[in-house]
Amino acid sequence: MAAPFLIIKDMTMAYGDFVIQRDLDFTINRGDIFIIMGGSGCGKSTLLMHLIGLQRPAKGDVFYGEESLWQADEKTQRRILRRTGVLFQSGALLSSMTLSENIALPIAEHTSMGSQRIRELVSYKLALVGLAGFEDYYPSEISGGMQKRAGLARAMALDPEILFFDEPSAGLDPVSAKLLDDLIRSLRDNLGATIVMVTHELASIFAIGTNSVFLDPETKTMIAYGPPQKLLAESKDPKVIRFLTRDKAESQTPTATKIQEMSDV
Amino acid sequence: MLIRTVDPFIWLIRAFSTSTLMIMSCLYGRVRPFRSYNYLTKHFYAHLLMTVTNAPCKINVSRKEHTLEAAIAGDWVLDAQTPALEAVLTQLGDGSDIKRLVFSTQGLGRWDSLLMTELIRLVDYGEKQGIKVDITTLPEGIQGLLSLVYAVPERAGARRQETKTPWLEIIGKGGMRIYKDSQATVSFVGETALSIFALAHGQARFRWVDLWRYIQDCGPSALPIVSLISLLVGLILAFVGAVQLALFGAQIFIADLVGLGMTREMGGLMAAIIMSGRTGAAFAAQLGTMQVNSEIDALKTMGFKPMEFLVLPRMLALVLIMPLLCLYANLMGIIGGALVTVSFFDVSLVQYMDRTAAAVAIPDLMIGIFKCGVFGVLIALAGCMRGMQCGRSASAVGDAATSAVVTGIVFIVISDALMTVMCNRLGI
Numbered sequence: 300m301a302a303p304f305l306i307i308k309d310m311t312m313a314y315g316d317f318v319i320q321r322d323l324d325f326t327i328n329r330g331d332i333f334i335i336m337g338g339s340g341c342g343k344s345t346l347l348m349h350l351i352g353l354q355r356p357a358k359g360d361v362f363y364g365e366e367s368l369w370q371a372d373e374k375t376q377r378r379i380l381r382r383t384g385v386l387f388q389s390g391a392l393l394s395s396m397t398l399s400e401n402i403a404l405p406i407a408e409h410t411s412m413g414s415q416r417i418r419e420l421v422s423y424k425l426a427l428v429g430l431a432g433f434e435d436y437y438p439s440e441i442s443g444g445m446q447k448r449a450g451l452a453r454a455m456a457l458d459p460e461i462l463f464f465d466e467p468s469a470g471l472d473p474v475s476a477k478l479l480d481d482l483i484r485s486l487r488d489n490l491g492a493t494i495v496m497v498t499h500e501l502a503s504i505f506a507i508g509t510n511s512v513f514l515d516p517e518t519k520t521m522i523a524y525g526p527p528q529k530l531l532a533e534s535k536d537p538k539v540i541r542f543l544t545r546d547k548a549e550s551q552t553p554t555a556t557k558i559q560e561m562s563d564v
Numbered sequence: 565m566l567i568r569t570v571d572p573f574i575w576l577i578r579a580f581s582t583s584t585l586m587i588m589s590c591l592y593g594r595v596r597p598f599r600s601y602n603y604l605t606k607h608f609y610a611h612l613l614m615t616v617t618n619a620p621c622k623i624n625v626s627r628k629e630h631t632l633e634a635a636i637a638g639d640w641v642l643d644a645q646t647p648a649l650e651a652v653l654t655q656l657g658d659g660s661d662i663k664r665l666v667f668s669t670q671g672l673g674r675w676d677s678l679l680m681t682e683l684i685r686l687v688d689y690g691e692k693q694g695i696k697v698d699i700t701t702l703p704e705g706i707q708g709l710l711s712l713v714y715a716v717p718e719r720a721g722a723r724r725q726e727t728k729t730p731w732l733e734i735i736g737k738g739g740m741r742i743y744k745d746s747q748a749t750v751s752f753v754g755e756t757a758l759s760i761f762a763l764a765h766g767q768a769r770f771r772w773v774d775l776w777r778y779i780q781d782c783g784p785s786a787l788p789i790v791s792l793i794s795l796l797v798g799l800i801l802a803f804v805g806a807v808q809l810a811l812f813g814a815q816i817f818i819a820d821l822v823g824l825g826m827t828r829e830m831g832g833l834m835a836a837i838i839m840s841g842r843t844g845a846a847f848a849a850q851l852g853t854m855q856v857n858s859e860i861d862a863l864k865t866m867g868f869k870p871m872e873f874l875v876l877p878r879m880l881a882l883v884l885i886m887p888l889l890c891l892y893a894n895l896m897g898i899i900g901g902a903l904v905t906v907s908f909f910d911v912s913l914v915q916y917m918d919r920t921a922a923a924v925a926i927p928d929l930m931i932g933i934f935k936c937g938v939f940g941v942l943i944a945l946a947g948c949m950r951g952m953q954c955g956r957s958a959s960a961v962g963d964a965a966t967s968a969v970v971t972g973i974v975f976i977v978i979s980d981a982l983m984t985v986m987c988n989r990l991g992i
Contacts, residue, residue: 394957410643419681426684427709429716432723439957458642458676482712489708 303364304329304461304493305350310359312345319345322520323359325512332487332494332507334527337514338542343497344388344465346514350495351463352380381409384459388466390450392438398425398449399434405456424452428482444475448482455486461493462486468500476500480507501545505531513539619673620645623682625652630663632656634686637671640679649682656693665690666698680709752949756879759871768872778881782843786889789838794826794893797834798900801825806909815909819919822901827924827932831894833980835886836939840972844947847878848968851951852961860952870952879944886940887933894932927992935983939976946972 305327312319319342327333335343348354350361352368361368363379371379392401402421406412412420425431428448438446447467454462467483468476484507487494498504504511504527511530513523515538523530523539531543621638634652638644656662665686683699683706690697699707729737762768805821851874854860860870898920905911950968954960 395959412642416681419685420677423677423681423684423713426713426716426718431713431716431718435724437957439955485708485712489705489712491705 302329303327304331305495306362307350308360308362310349310361311357312342312349312354313357318357318519320514320519320521321358323512323514325521325524327493327495328510329493330487330491332484332496332509334504334508334511335495335497335514336499336504336511336527336542338499338516341514341516343499343514347463347465347495347497351383351385352376381457382460383463384454384457384461385463386447386450386454386465386467388469389443390438390446392446392450392453394438397435397437398430398441398452401438401449402453402456405453409457420456424455425449427455427486428452429478444471444479447471447479451479451482455490458490459492461495464494464496464498466498466500467496468498468503473502476503477506483507499542501543504543513542621679622671623649623652625655627655627662630661632662632665633668634665635668635671636679637669637673639673640675640682642676642678644678646678646682649685652686653689656690656695662695664696664698667701669702672703675706680706680713683710684713748953749949752952753945755871756875756945756948759869759876762872763876768876769868770873770877772877775877775881778878779885781846782839782881783885783888786839786842787892789842790835790889790893791896793834793838794831794896795900795903797830798822798826798897799904800900801830801897802901802904806904810909815905815911816915816919818901818905818909818911819916820923822905823898823920823924824928826894826897826901827928829932829980829984831897832886832890832932832936832939833976834897835889835893835936836943836976837973839882839886839889839940840943840946840976841969843882844943844968844972845965847944847947848951848954848964849961851948852954852964855952855954856956856958856961875944875948875952878948879941882940882944883937886936886943890933890936891929894929931983931987931992935980938979938983942975942979943972946975 303326307323307325307327310323311321312323323346335346337343345354349356350368355369360370363382366375366379368376368379392398393404396404399418399421402424403417406417406420421434422431425433428451430445430448430452433441433445433449438449441449447470451467462483464483467479471479480503483494483496486492496503496508508527510525511523511527512521513530514520515522522536523534525533527543530539534540534543619638621640621644622636624635624637626633626635632652632655640646656665683702687697687699687710699710702710759768801822802818805818806815809815809817809821851860854874860874863870863873902913902916905916906913947968950964950971954964
């Protein structure tokens with residue numbers, strides 16, 4: 300189970316001269332539900348863009364197994380990325396297409412299946428995310444949670460080995476968020492896929508995360524790496540603890556010291 | 565010399581045959597060009613995919629009394645050639661006395677969604693025929709996925725049926741749409757009038773900096789394209805007239821033709837059509853995108869009236885700037901005419917200027933400028949109206965922009981015709 304699947308080596312992310320994160324070094328194992336967490340604006344989503352080939356790192360590289368993503372030529376890169384599926388924050392469904400057309404799009408592009416077979420496959424994917432019967436709806440006609448699940452169905456269209464999620468539970472009510480978490484976990488268990496998730500939803504982090512990395516916007520690097528529960532129990536860094544406890548540990552101390560500590564950070 | 569004349573033809577034939585070949589190859593690759601590209605890449609990667617050889621997938625059935633056992637073997641992965649399920653389905657079909665369906669998966673290799681879709685077909689069919697389908701012998705992953713698939717039952721009434729609408733209904737709906745559209749137009753005009761009223765009373769609220777920005781966008785930024793088009797239109801007018809007038813040796817009257825044609829009609833019309841495509845579409849796209857992002861709703865909750873805050877500055881900017889653009893277009897057109905007349909038809913520049921000044925009177929100029937002001941109102945109206953009516957998707961924004969240009973040009977041409985007839989009857 301613990302075979303490395305995605306290796307991030309000595310990576311620096313920057314927009315021009317403006318460095319967002321530097322010296323990122325971590326490994327995502329096969330079958331992990333890997334959480335990328337950190338405060339707002341620390342570059343979580345940017346890191347995701349680097350992993351899925353949308354943005355080139357300023358330094359360092361990303362390895363899928365043995366293969367480098369950013370040293371590879373365009374064709375190899377496309378072949379590597381065909382094994383990935385991405386769910387964007389708002390679903391990113393193409394609004395001029397129905398759900399079934401949205402999901403059929405990557406399938407028709409990358410396989411030579413007939414239209415009847417594609418239709419069956421699309422129905423299966425939609426049923427898997429609990430949207431059976433919604434084939435002919437346009438994204439604007441369904442709710443945000445449903446859009447997100449439809450986006451998940453599209454991300455899974457080609458049976459990817461690794462799925463990336465950008466804040467999957469943002470904008471969902473707690474019950475829907477939990478259902479989505481359960482769905483993600485059972486998809487991991489049943490499909491044997493690896494999951495990488497950007498989130499700051501504490502409930503999700505502790506419920507399903509098996510490993511995680513914590514990005515810090517001030518020092519501009521990762522300051523914690525390990526399973527979320529273990530980080531909570533063992534981390535010495537006040538920033539990590541404050542994040543993982545929703546600042547509860549601090550709120551027990553008098554306000555004055557809290558402000559003092561915040562100005563220290 | 566002969567070679568010189570033949571050469572372009574050879575190139576033409578070459579270009580023609582190459583493009584024909586390209587179109588043919590696109591058609592061969594299942595019509596869509598990007599399909600044929602994929603077709604190529606797929607075959608390029610074929611050798612990479614083939615490095616893992618797939619065992620052919622098989623499904624064998626054997627029956628024991630009332631139980632049918634389906635043995636699944638091989639690699640069930642997408643793109644694999646699947647065996648027909650019909651053999652299994654017919655065994656389960658009407659008139660069979662099978663009560664149970666079980667699976668065995670000893671020989672099953674790798675599997676993905678392909679196997680899942682086939683299994684779902686079997687399970688669905690079995691349920692329809694009242695046969696008990698036993699999935700407990702399947703691998704755990706498959707069982708988990710199957711239970712996920714059946715976890716949320718299909719919502720009743722969610723599925724959509726494709727219905728054929730009779731032609732009478734289509735015509736009727738079209739008529740209703742035109743009726744509703746004109747209703748919306750009238751109410752939009754009314755709302756605009758109300759907000760202008762509010763402005764006159766000093767009650768309209770919008771940011772003056774917005775107004776200046778739109779004036780910058782509609783005016784100075786549009787000058788290059790207006791210069792080019794008006795210059796060329798003046799040039800064309802001059803050429804069209806010159807051919808006829810030169811027959812009588814009356815080349816000097818090209819100045820009359822161009823001067824009057826530009827000031828009364830073409831200057832304003834050309835400026836209006838350019839602005840409709842340039843600014844009207846931009847207005848529709850801006851407002852449409854704001855609609856998609858709920859920005860307009862946000863403005864409403866903050867107590868702003870979108871008509872005043874968004875539509876009014878855009879409309880004011882266009883109404884203020886269009887007469888000036890018209891004046892500029894007139895000038896460029898007359899320069900275009902002068903270029904042709906002076907360089908080809910033996911008329912001096914001073915003569916041309918003199919003749920133009922004699923032919924074009926102030927009322928002609930004013931008519932053109934007034935018309936252009938009206939066009940400005942109409943362009944802003946069409947652009948803003950389509951933007952405000954925009955739906956909430958990316959394609960709706962495109963539709964809004966298209967519709968703004970179409971509506972704008974229709975408005976312009978109709979109003980121009982009306983005003984020209986009016987001027988004619990009034991004798992100005």
